[in-house]
Amino acid sequence: MKTLIINGSPKAKNGNTEVFIQQFIKGAGTSYEVCYLAKEDSQQLAEYMKQFDTIIVAMPLYIHAMPGIVMKLIGCMEPATDAGKSMGFIVQFGFMESAHSKYLEKYLSSLARHLNYNYLGTVVRGGSSGTSMMPDKMNKKLFKQMQILGEHFEKEGSFNIEIMNEMAKLIExxxxxxxxxxxxxxxxxxxxxxxxxxxxxxxxxxxxxxxxxxxxxx
Ligand SMILES: Cc1cc2nc3c(=O)[nH]c(=O)nc-3n(C[C@H](O)[C@H](O)[C@H](O)COP(=O)(O)O)c2cc1C
Known part of the structure; x- marks a missing residue:
């Protein structure tokens, strides 16, 4: 299974999204390729993505929506011609209630299907603005959850539902x-x-x- 992770934060390696990705990779115990959307040409990246079986797009929520650079990439993507490809998302943001991303989640699930990808789900985590500024011990639970997600993904090719539910538990x-x-x-x-x-x-x-x-x- 060839997997590509896309970091959709305008802050690229310097943001919280990167922390989520690195913990996921740590748990997987393998080095997935990561592309930084803020530094890529969207059209070229959309073309490059075609060679991967699974795409994971990790992003922050900006003004209740996906960042503009993610939207631009989506505009460049074409439906997969091969069957069996998968796409999943990780959305993290400042407000603690997971309800803040509910419209984006709905959009992402229909987007994956529209692009002929199997939808793996969207990992949602609110209350994340301070992640990269906080000492590791304050992020212990989050790191553990992301590592379990990574480990499970590497074994099963899917997101662990229990962990996803736990992370998005505080709805309102x-x-x-x-x-x-x-x-x-x-x-x-x-x-x-x-x-x-x-x-x-x-x-x-x-x-x-x-x-x-x-x-x-x-
Ligand atoms: C321009 C901007 C808009 C944001 N809008 C929201 C928002 O609508 N809801 C929310 O919960 N957090 C919002 N946030 C907070 C970010 O989602 C949060 O800080 C996230 O962890 C940033 O990830 P990053 O460092 O990878 O970019 C916003 C932050 C910025 C800079």
Whole structure:
């Protein structure tokens, strides 16, 4: 089984998507080829992908959707002419509720079928914005899950349903829990610790509530 993993993050090797991919490969115990969409010509990559049996596209969620570079690649892809090819997706993002990617997931499942690929499923993981900034011990559970997914994929050629369900378990927060998280975020506890660190590092803390695209006087 010849597998190609596509990193669909505009940040390429420097983003969180890369961490997910590397843990998946670690679990698989083999070195899958990884292509960085941000550094590739979409048309050429779409052509190159034709020689692989399985394609895994890993990406962040940007504005509730796939990044533009992934959309561009999809626009260049043609339906597979050989039967038996498979395609799966890994979507990770900032908000903790997996419901945020539900429209993208629906699109990806129909896309795979439209392109004549067997759909392996979409691994969904929210609450991931701080992944590459957090110490490894805080990512222990995520790393383990991604490694199990990789190991299972290498053996079975599919995504492990139990792990996928576990990772996407928090579908929507109850009203009570979301109030607790709003409070924690206000006092600087939670994911915002890492966001705030980055904002401070880039001298951007005072711009945190800027709305550069908002209409004036709106
Ligand atoms: C421009 C932009 C838009 C984003 N939009 C969303 C969003 O709609 N929902 C969400 O949960 N996270 C959103 N995020 C957070 C990213 O999905 C998250 O930080 C992800 O881990 C980034 O992965 P990467 O580092 O591989 O690019 C956004 C981040 C950026 C930079």
């Amino acid at each position: 927060l109850s009203k009570g829990k979301s109030r607790v998280f709003q409070f924690l975020s206000k006092i600087g506890i939670g994911d915002s610790i890492f966001w705030n660190q980055m904002l401070k590092k880039n001298n951007a803390m005072d711009k945190v509530f800027d709305k550069p695209f908002a209409e004036k006087n709106a």
